[in-house]
Amino acid sequence: MAGNTETSNPLPLSDVKLTKADFAKLDKSEKKGELVVRESISAWKDAWLRLRSNKYAMVSLVILLLIVLMAIIGQSIAGYDYRSQDLMGTNLKPNTDHWFGTDDLGRDMFARTWMGAGISLQVGLYAALVDLIIGVIMGGIMGYFGGKVDEILNRFCEIMYSIPNMLIVILLIVVMEPSMFTIVLALSITGWISMAWIVRGQIMQLKNQEYVLASRSLGAGAGRILFRHLIPNAMGPIIVTLTMTVPNAIFAEAFLSFLGLGVQSPAASLGTMINDALKAMTIYPWRMLFPAVLISLTMLCFNIFGDGLRDALDPKMKK
Amino acid sequence: MERILEVKDLRVNFKVRGGIVQAVRGVNFHVNKGETVAIVGESGCGKSVTAQSLMRLIPSPPAVTTGSIRFKGEEILTKSLRQMETIRGKEMGMIFQDPMTSLNPTLSIGKQITEGLVKHQGMSSEAAKTRAVEMLKLVGIPNPESRVSQYPHEFSGGMRQRAMIAIALACNPSLLIADEPTTALDVTVQAQIMSVLKDLQTKLGTSIILITHDLGVVADSADRVIVMYAGKVVESGKTRDIFKNPKHPYTRGLLRSVPRLDQKKDEPLIPIFGTPPDLIKPPAGCAFCARCDEAMRVCVNNDPALVPVEGEGHTAACWLNHPLAGEGGESA
Amino acid sequence: MSNSNASTAHSIIKPSHGDPLIQIRDLNKHFNLGGGQILKAVNDVNLTIGRGETLGVVGESGCGKSTLGRTVMRLYEPTSGQVVFDGKPLYDLKGSAMKTIRRDMQMIFQDPYASLNPRMTITDVIGEALDIHKLAGSRAERKKKVESLLDVVGLNPDHATRYPHEFSGGQRQRIGIARALAVEPKFIIADEPISALDVSIQAQVVNLMQDLQRKMGLTYMFIAHDLSMVKHISDRVAVMYLGRVVELADSDELYANPAHPYTQALLSAIPIPDPDVELERERITLKGELPSPINPPSGCPFRTRCPLATEKCAKDTPALAEVKKGHFAACHYASV
Numbered sequence: 001m002a003g004n005t006e007t008s009n010p011l012p013l014s015d016v017k018l019t020k021a022d023f024a025k026l027d028k029s030e031k032k033g034e035l036v037v038r039e040s041i042s043a044w045k046d047a048w049l050r051l052r053s054n055k056y057a058m059v060s061l062v063i064l065l066l067i068v069l070m071a072i073i074g075q076s077i078a079g080y081d082y083r084s085q086d087l088m089g090t091n092l093k094p095n096t097d098h099w100f101g102t103d104d105l106g107r108d109m110f111a112r113t114w115m116g117a118g119i120s121l122q123v124g125l126y127a128a129l130v131d132l133i134i135g136v137i138m139g140g141i142m143g144y145f146g147g148k149v150d151e152i153l154n155r156f157c158e159i160m161y162s163i164p165n166m167l168i169v170i171l172l173i174v175v176m177e178p179s180m181f182t183i184v185l186a187l188s189i190t191g192w193i194s195m196a197w198i199v200r201g202q203i204m205q206l207k208n209q210e211y212v213l214a215s216r217s218l219g220a221g222a223g224r225i226l227f228r229h230l231i232p233n234a235m236g237p238i239i240v241t242l243t244m245t246v247p248n249a250i251f252a253e254a255f256l257s258f259l260g261l262g263v264q265s266p267a268a269s270l271g272t273m274i275n276d277a278l279k280a281m282t283i284y285p286w287r288m289l290f291p292a293v294l295i296s297l298t299m300l301c302f303n304i305f306g307d308g309l310r311d312a313l314d315p316k317m318k319k
Numbered sequence: 320m321e322r323i324l325e326v327k328d329l330r331v332n333f334k335v336r337g338g339i340v341q342a343v344r345g346v347n348f349h350v351n352k353g354e355t356v357a358i359v360g361e362s363g364c365g366k367s368v369t370a371q372s373l374m375r376l377i378p379s380p381p382a383v384t385t386g387s388i389r390f391k392g393e394e395i396l397t398k399s400l401r402q403m404e405t406i407r408g409k410e411m412g413m414i415f416q417d418p419m420t421s422l423n424p425t426l427s428i429g430k431q432i433t434e435g436l437v438k439h440q441g442m443s444s445e446a447a448k449t450r451a452v453e454m455l456k457l458v459g460i461p462n463p464e465s466r467v468s469q470y471p472h473e474f475s476g477g478m479r480q481r482a483m484i485a486i487a488l489a490c491n492p493s494l495l496i497a498d499e500p501t502t503a504l505d506v507t508v509q510a511q512i513m514s515v516l517k518d519l520q521t522k523l524g525t526s527i528i529l530i531t532h533d534l535g536v537v538a539d540s541a542d543r544v545i546v547m548y549a550g551k552v553v554e555s556g557k558t559r560d561i562f563k564n565p566k567h568p569y570t571r572g573l574l575r576s577v578p579r580l581d582q583k584k585d586e587p588l589i590p591i592f593g594t595p596p597d598l599i600k601p602p603a604g605c606a607f608c609a610r611c612d613e614a615m616r617v618c619v620n621n622d623p624a625l626v627p628v629e630g631e632g633h634t635a636a637c638w639l640n641h642p643l644a645g646e647g648g649e650s651a
Numbered sequence: 652m653s654n655s656n657a658s659t660a661h662s663i664i665k666p667s668h669g670d671p672l673i674q675i676r677d678l679n680k681h682f683n684l685g686g687g688q689i690l691k692a693v694n695d696v697n698l699t700i701g702r703g704e705t706l707g708v709v710g711e712s713g714c715g716k717s718t719l720g721r722t723v724m725r726l727y728e729p730t731s732g733q734v735v736f737d738g739k740p741l742y743d744l745k746g747s748a749m750k751t752i753r754r755d756m757q758m759i760f761q762d763p764y765a766s767l768n769p770r771m772t773i774t775d776v777i778g779e780a781l782d783i784h785k786l787a788g789s790r791a792e793r794k795k796k797v798e799s800l801l802d803v804v805g806l807n808p809d810h811a812t813r814y815p816h817e818f819s820g821g822q823r824q825r826i827g828i829a830r831a832l833a834v835e836p837k838f839i840i841a842d843e844p845i846s847a848l849d850v851s852i853q854a855q856v857v858n859l860m861q862d863l864q865r866k867m868g869l870t871y872m873f874i875a876h877d878l879s880m881v882k883h884i885s886d887r888v889a890v891m892y893l894g895r896v897v898e899l900a901d902s903d904e905l906y907a908n909p910a911h912p913y914t915q916a917l918l919s920a921i922p923i924p925d926p927d928v929e930l931e932r933e934r935i936t937l938k939g940e941l942p943s944p945i946n947p948p949s950g951c952p953f954r955t956r957c958p959l960a961t962e963k964c965a966k967d968t969p970a971l972a973e974v975k976k977g978h979f980a981a982c983h984y985a986s987v
Contacts, residue, residue: 022616023616026615026619211765211776220779220783361852507937508711511936535923539922578880579923581928
């Protein structure tokens with residue numbers, strides 16, 4: 001009498017051999033109560049599952065992790081210090097000894113490329129971090145308090161945003177010593193504004209949600225509401241913005257280095273290496289090739305990964 | 320009576336992460352010419368999916384729809400998309416719950432009414448415009464001559480729903496599917512909209528499928544009622560039979576759980592405990608078993624079929640209607 | 652819940668006139684929309700709610716009932732007027748005094764999907780109430796309290812570590828109720844607590860609320876547009892139209908003898924789930940549409956749609972006046 005589940009047709013009343021015992025009333029214990037059938041997952045885990053099923057994003061993530069790993073251990077694998085010059089072996093082609101060849105001072109390109117990648121990534125990371133902190137605080141204040149506070153801060157942001165930012169960056173670097181600190185500082189001066197606007201928009205939308213009103217009616221203060229309710233729920237767009245900030249900063253740093261305003265020798269970033277290689281591009285193209293490919297790959301992967309992350313963190317919760 | 324719609328063994332499955340949702344699980348019903356059939360049930364019972372399948376509005380794939388839908392003798396499920404386009408709007412009209420999202424905000428109301436008339440009936444644009452004004456007047460919109468060139472945002476919620484009805488009925492379809500047409504509206508507006516629908520039905524002889532969860536609206540306007548639960552029809556019959564002599568515990572439960580305005584307030588409500596089953600893994604037996612006060616052993620593993628019960632055309636899917644029911648005593 | 656049980660319950664909760672818990676006095680809430688436009692959401696509302704009483708507030712969308720609830724809750728600051736809660740002037744309280752009084756008044760919200768933070772587990776949603784008022788000494792005590800609250804509202808305490816999206820609408824509404832109960836309030840404003848739920852679930856939630864009221868002596872303000880349900884749960888009902896209370900009476904009295912023409916139309920518009928009754932009923936169909944609360948009609952707000960309106964109605968705004976013991980209506984031509 002066990003019904004085959006799923007697709008079986010219902011049984012006409014007369015088709016089954018039933019006895020009186022089958023019509024005994026069920027007591028409570030025989031019924032299945034309220035079951036939550038689906039497995040328990042948090043919103044973050046849900047997003048991760050969605051991200052994992054996105055092939056391109058996952059490939060990008062793996063490549064990015066490899067790049068980070070190589071930036072850390074690349075120099076020790078190379079067997080050469082990025083600074084040690086070998087004037088007897090300048091501008092060598094890639095060979096078994098120097099995998100990426102050497103530059104005009106005979107420095108090992110393999111070691112220098114990964115060292116440069118490390119610097120570029122650090123610039124990106126620090127710039128993103130500063131954007132995150134200032135942007136979230138400013139955006140949070142504008143969005144949460146609204147009214148006059150929002151109006152004043154918002155005008156300030158608009159004014160800052162209207163100044164050509166490369167101008168500020170270049171001015172600042174010229175005034176201060178070119179170094180990683182200066183570059184990060186220069187990029188952050190205007191970089192946080194877009195983050196602040198995104199956070200502001202999110203907070204304004206979220207602050208009238210009923211769960212925020214519920215928390216307010218429980219007597220929660222501004223801090224708790226911001227950090228327990230509003231920012232965690234705005235995290236999706238914040239993270240996506242961050243994954244876009246990193247490549248932008250890397251690109252800006254490369255651009256500055258290209259102008260000679262980047263990190264100074266003997267340290268190198270991918271941008272300064274491309275700049276160095278430019279002078280002899282037609283004769284020693286590999287000197288340009290490796291850093292250029294690496295920087296493009298990094299940018300591409302960040303963009304694809306950021307896209308995948310946006311899809312995965314889509315605030316519309318699944319049913 | 321002439322049957323204009325006959326649905327047989329309709330099944331709709333959706334693939335989601337974590338499995339396949341069996342939203343509609345073998346639904347049978349028919350609609351006669353000129354009558355109003357209400358499909359009632361709670362969210363997730365498959366009533367809206369059923370209604371949308373009739374117009375082939377459920378994108379498949381990803382959904383898989385099987386069974387048969389015969390409309391005026393022709394099979395709907397095997398029609399090409401192009402053939403469907405001539406049926407939608409012309410032969411079958413549909414109105415939705417939210418009149419704001421179902422109207423195109425960039426087109427004037429008049430344009431949205433005349434579109435179908437020009438396309439399906441080959442009317443000239445002047446003739447269509449005259450008809451549009453006529454339709455707006457018919458659904459009770461004041462100053463139709465000036466309203467016809469206005470846009471949806473210039474209409475209130477109730478007026479938008481009237482405009483939606485005008486659009487759906489402009490080509491004089493034989494079947495109107497109204498999917499929760501008054502759920503988003505206030506009661507006084509709901510009363511206006513329902514009276515417009517009834518009025519038009521008398522004038523135009525349209526058959527109406529009314530999807531709703533509001534038993535009051537059903538009692539007020541349906542000729543027949545189909546009660547759905549967990550993707551299946553559990554009871555169907557004439558409105559009076561369903562309300563006065565319900566033969567399925569779910570129908571009885573629904574009726575007991577809503578307060579009535581004409582009752583003394585001290586009468587307690589009797590809720591149905593628990594929640595409907597997850598249709599990714601529908602239960603083997605009767606889907607209502609876990610929430611049913613009168614459940615028996617047989618209900619756990621055997622899905623009851625819809626069989627005739629007392630009353631003309633009255634059917635119910637419940638083991639309580641089996642001759643042996645009531646003889647099994649209490650569970651050991 | 653049996654019949655006898657219910658009627659004893661009601662004899663305990665006799666309304667209002669003796670010991671008021673809440674007095675809403677001349678409350679106004681206007682929103683400045685900019686460009687000189689002012690939306691008068693709540694206008695000169697006076698209401699008193701007795702200890703243990705349930706006051707229903709009904710009206711159609713845009714009538715100001717939700718704004719009234721949120722202003723009484725002090726989620727919005729009033730434009731003018733005062734709410735006296737348990738003898739204290741609510742809008743004069745500051746800082747910690749305000750925080751303390753928030754323990755006594757709580758709110759249950761309409762949308763069971765928007766009223767719970769999707770990033771928090773149920774333990775944290777309910778535990779937040781305990782944290783804010785430091786009601787749990789240790790993590791273990793917090794966990795125990797949350798579990799017992801879940802038990803009170805009829806949910807399985809084992810599910811406390813799950814996230815809101817894993818629950819059905821009805822279950823989420825129970826979680827919202829548990830959160831409100833965590834601070835042991837005296838007064839709960841329920842803002843359309845059941846209108847997003849399926850009919851079979853609505854009765855579960857309403858019965859739960861009535862049960863809790865009986866056990867804990869709660870006072871409710873029950874805001875809804877579903878008049879049948881409001882009548883079922885309320886001792887007295889206030890009908891709102893365009894920001895004003897137009898009628899106020901014991902619920903059975905209001906439904907039996909509506910005095911205001913708007914209430915009469917509203918009641919007649921509600922279909923009754925009984926085909927025989929429906930066949931007999933006649934509806935009063937209101938003409939025209941709801942005027943904008945930005946630019947309401949002069950005098951009586953209902954006069955533009957009222958079958959009884961005269962010139963007087965355009966000039967004088969009728970005050971809420973007693974037409975019969977305990978039955979108030981704001982109409983120059985109130986029946987009874």
